[in-house]
Amino acid sequence: MKNILVVxxxxxxxxxxxxxxxxxxxxxxxxxxxxxxxxxxxSDFKIDVKAEQEKLTKADIIVLQSPVFWxxxxxxxxxxxxxxxxxxxxxxxxxxxxxxxxxxxxxxGAPEEVYKKDYTxxxxxAPLKQTAxxxxxxxxxxxxxxxxxxxxxxxxxxxxxxEEKAKIHAQRLIxxxxxxx
Ligand SMILES: Cc1cc2nc3c(=O)[nH]c(=O)nc-3n(C[C@H](O)[C@H](O)[C@H](O)COP(=O)(O)O)c2cc1C
Numbered sequence: 644m645k646n647i648l649v650v651x652x653x654x655x656x657x658x659x660x661x662x663x664x665x666x667x668x669x670x671x672x673x674x675x676x677x678x679x680x681x682x683x684x685x686s687d688f689k690i691d692v693k694a695e696q697e698k699l700t701k702a703d704i705i706v707l708q709s710p711v712f713w714x715x716x717x718x719x720x721x722x723x724x725x726x727x728x729x730x731x732x733x734x735x736x737x738x739x740x741x742x743x744x745x746x747x748x749x750x751x752g753a754p755e756e757v758y759k760k761d762y763t764x765x766x767x768x769a770p771l772k773q774t775a776x777x778x779x780x781x782x783x784x785x786x787x788x789x790x791x792x793x794x795x796x797x798x799x800x801x802x803x804x805x806e807e808k809a810k811i812h813a814q815r816l817i818x819x820x821x822x823x824x
Contacts, residue, residue: 647676648702652709652720668813747785752792
């Protein structure tokens with residue numbers, strides 16, 4: 644059985660519908676996986692680098708779970724990566740992440756069609772894919788769901804739709820992870 648680490652980059656899961664439900668479903672269905680809730684651990688953005696590097700070292704499969712914020716990852720996920728993925732650990736003289744599998748899992752407020760035109764999800768993930776290459780990780784692509792905007796969740800039918808999409812997203816991610824394990 645491979646060790647799975649799910650890193651949640653949402654800046655406030657208390658103010659989340661889609662990512663919260665995806666993560667709750669994963670926790671129920673993957674009880675052996677480790678979960679890293681960055682908003683709960685580091686609301687002050689002061690990352691415990693050693694603790695995070697230890698979690699990554701133990702993992703075989705790393706899932707980055709996050710909403711799209713300004714066509715990229717949220718600030719907290721960026722900060723985590725900037726602090727933790729350092730020369731001598733992730734790349735350069737040390738390659739602790741080498742051979743591990745990296746999976747992206749993301750949600751966006753805009754519908755999926757928006758990311759099939761000028762700027763695609765693949766474009767957004769290019770830096771992450773390149774990071775995986777630098778660290779000699781296996782890039783296992785992504786699971787993505789659009790149309791789950793926070794702006795829609797106050798309308799009861801829309802909120803139901805978001806919840807349905809989140810459940811389907813979690814199922815797709817679990818199937819992907821089962822295929823990798
Ligand atoms: C600060 C901020 C920036 C956002 N930027 C984008 C964006 O660039 N593109 C997009 O499609 N949605 C954007 N959104 C919408 C979020 O992606 C969406 O609300 C989120 O995926 C819903 O997940 P949640 O219910 O877990 O919060 C943004 C939301 C916030 C709060």
